[in-house]
Each structure stands twice: as structure tokens, then as C-alpha cells.
Amino acid sequence: MSEYSKVTVAALAITPGPGGTITFLHQQRGPYAGHWLLPGGKVDPGESVPAAACREAGEEAGVDLKPDDMTLTGVYEMLGQWSGGSYHLIMFCFLAAGEHTVPAGWQGDQVGEVVQVPADSLTPHPTVMRILNDAGVTVYDQADIEAGLERDGITMLRLAAGLPA
């Protein structure tokens, strides 16, 4: 396991858009470049995890989320390799309450296109399909998820659910 150099803590926001849509962005950097992802990124030292999810959604998708309106839907451990080396990610996933509209003409920070579309109108990264399914937001085919994780050599373990209501 020596090829892994660090454990990175990240957070993402499942962000409902108008009319039953979900907010996706086309990733241009990192291990999942070229895929449709959810807004998210690294937790900064000293920054609370729910606050990080909100900050990243603001930077990447221009939406204004509040930590108190975020419900944790799962915590995942993802391990894999890419051209930049190996990565070991702990990902906290939150569902934002309400509907949020990406501003017209929005260009996010170091991301490609940002869209708000029905989840079944595109094929996101397999980790995202699993995260959305576990959150009860989508019903992507389980076999597609497993095939995608296998294809990309990703080990994905669900560590935790949200807090009991």
C-alpha cells in the first residue's frame, strides 16, 4: 500500500435544481476528469465538513447552500489509481434542502460545464450513481455501477449513513 501518500477528506452536495433536476458538472481535473460529477471537493483544515460541501457547491456551481440545510446521506471510502498516482478519499455526501438555480452564464472555478438536468438524462461517474442511489434520489442500475467501478479500478466502501432522524 506504500503507493498511497495521504488520506484526503472531501465533501459533496447533491443539489436539487428546478423541476426535479440535479446539478452536475463536467470535471476537468483529477482522477475523475472527463466525467459528470456532483459539486464537491477537499475539506480545508479548520473548516467543518458540512461547510466545505456548501463552499464547494458555491465555487463550482454558483449556488448558495447553508450547512444547516444539508442532510448527510452517506460517507464513502474510495481508493484507486490514475495518471497522477494513487488516491485514498473519504467522501462525505450531503443532500441540500430546497431547489437551487445555477446563475445564467455561470462559469465555475476550474470546472467545465454545469448543468441542471433529470438524473436519467446523463450517465455520471459510477461513484456518483451509487451516491445518488443511496441517497434515494435515483435508481441507476446496480450492474452498471459495479461495471463502472470495476472498469475504473475503484474500490468504494460505504462506511456510514446519515444521522437517525
Add this chain to the structure above:
Amino acid sequence: MSEYSKVTVAALAITPGPGGTITFLHQQRGPYAGHWLLPGGKVDPGESVPAAACREAGEEAGVDLKPDDMTLTGVYEMLGQWSGGSYHLIMFCFLAAGEHTVPAGWQGDQVGEVVQVPADSLTPHPTVMRILNDAGVTVYDQADIEAGLERDGITMLRLAAGLPA
């Protein structure tokens, strides 16, 4: 928040001992030195979180735990300061199935005394009191927990529970 330099991922094992006891160790290093803690420590890069809890319990308390026998009881975010600087910790807490006996004459890796005693026979660190209460293992007084966290200047947020059965 610039005094925080990193986010550290750690895991601990609530380890039942013989006769309804819990395994505690007297910490000698780090921000919680001088307190009774549960076996645990940093997750190594490339090492799964449940495996880290088992490895740490083995190194510190000499018990042989298996990742498949560990049930997540909570995930916490802890922020605070000590003489070594500021710390931002993401702590995954597991309850080990079964009973486990610390070997006679055991001396753990870089820890002080290791004991297996009823939880009400000592006063552990306030973060440990909260973790054990949330796991349903103890009923420490909530006011004592809050007073302890306040005294030590610790911000402790419960981020997640375990997976639904």
C-alpha cells in the same frame, strides 16, 4: 482558521473486555495526553478505515479484532488546540463484536497503562464519554461531557451514524 494545517482521519475501536468491561488506555502523546482514551489512531494511506481501527487496537491493546466484526457507531469531527498546535480530526468509531482480553503483562506501542474496567470506574476524555454514550455502551452525564469539551476548548460535531441494519 489558517492555524490548521491538515485534516487527519482516524479510527478507534470500542473493545469490550471480560465481564462487561471496556478497554481503556492512558494516552501519553498528542492533544489528549494524560487522559483515558479508547484504542485508536490515524488511518494509514491505502488502509481501509475499519482495518485501521483493528490495527490500532492490536498495536495499543494487544487484541485481535477483525474488520468484518466491527460496527460503526458514529463519525465525529473534532477541532481544538494544544501545545503542538491546532488539530482537525475526523474520527470513525467502531464497536467490536464479542469480548477481547488484553494479554497479561501487555505493554502497548507508545501508550501508557491499558485497563479493562467497567466504564463507570474511571473518567475518560470527554470525547470518549460522548462516543461511548452514542454507541449505547454507557450513560455518562451529558452535562459532564459538555463541561469537559468546554474546559478543553474542543469543538465536537457528530457527522454520521452507522449504516442502517
